[in-house]
Amino acid sequence: MLSRVSDLTCRQLLVANTGDCRAVLCRRGIAMEMSRDHRANYAEECERVAASGGYIEDGYLNGVLSVTRALGDWDMKMPDCSTSPLIAEPEFQQATLSEDDEFLIMGCDGIWDVMTSQHAVSVVRRGLRQHDDPERCARELVMEAKRLETADNLTVIVVCFGSELGSPPPPPAAAAAARPRSCKGLSAEALCNLRSWLETDR
Template identity: 60%
Template sequence: MGAATEVTQPASVADSVEMVSGQASLHQLLSIQDSSIVEFRPCVRSGVWYDIGARQNMEDEHVLIDDLVEYLGSQTAGTTSGSYYGVFDGHDGKNAAQFVKEKLLKYIVSDVAFPVAVEEAVQHAFLETDAAFAEACSVNEGLSSGTTAITVLVLGREIFVANAGDCRAVLCRKGKAIEMSRDHKPNVERSRIEALGGFIDDGYLNGHLSVARALGNWHIEGLKGVNCPLSAEPEVRRAVLTEDDEFMIIGCDGLWDVFTNENAVGFARRKLQQHNDPEQCSHELVDEALRRNTSDNLTVVVVCFQRNPPPRLFPRFLARRQIYPEN
């Protein structure tokens, strides 16, 4: 299980832009952030827990990198810290989830658009990873499988959530649940699917998949390729972290089958107030999902953005006690 660690982001960024292998370093992105929040310093701490659940095989994968600069080594020498997290929910085997886990980040940071246009770099990386897996499957048919994928990239005070499939990321902002991704169920993308000649049968894309976006699945005829209905392109959402942002829950659909966004945030917030440990919180979310009889594999990542536990919230207006004079 992933141990909980913490990385404190520096309070300020230098003005210079370093070039690494002909590309701008992370420093360039961090040096142009909104000056109105320059005083806020996210303290990044994370933990993970997973369980096979009611399935015969565990097909989930995940990645936790609290210190992106340390992980990437000399490629980002002299830059400000960042973090990277991902949950990959495999189907028809685990090979696609393992492949995406291992390759996706490399494609992101090596893209010509990174780090100036992060959304563009991430979108390119998902598609490039998908194409690389197709090539790997053409050499070894035993790899054939698919996976949904959600990644969270934290660069300074900016956070980028990329999703293809039905994993989900939910941010807790001052106790409120903020959905940072959209579940790509076939019915949600019916118009796109039907425009490409696909169909939905009892909620399944072309009668095969319960998601409209995923990586892999090249072995299913008519589902993947040019003008085919299954897409590997992610939706990318960006947010700027402030002192109101407390933590984020990243989980596969096995969690969200039995938790609403608000329910999960409320549950996790109470646990973090008790022990302030993101790994233990992940474990407790998994245990509660099992207690609620989820039928899928479970992988849950909790990323905290504050050093202290979530504060107690009080009503904005408290009813005043009325005192009446005695008659």
């Protein structure tokens, strides 16, 4: 999938993550992980699992599941008001986007099982410099994971911010002319709701 976001009044990136999908921000070519994989080797998750009566066996939650948080797997969740080692509660990370931020990769574990966050960023960045096509970059990431013999499913989204890599923002007229071809923006109402949510003290 692809998306290109530009001219956003609110420059806050908020990522909510549950499980082993991962969001990675490219900042001047450097991979900045915007989520943490909820796996059994994540120390804080291991402590939470143990405190809730669960256990880790051979890298699996209760010897069955490779993640410690998930939206599904209802058979491993306890009834309401009971403590469960498997939860669906997300973790949040927030960042203020700047001109240094080029794009965001969101991918499932089939990608990250065989490549590092920096490897994925390098593949996408190289592709954008060659053809400036986020959708094609997503396909190229999938093909790279296949080449590296991933054994899991593959889903990737590449979201670009602002202008083309390595170029200053285009003048307003040029930007307006290019927008119908590649830009997917938010409605005024959606922007207002997002801004209101971010400005609310929590």
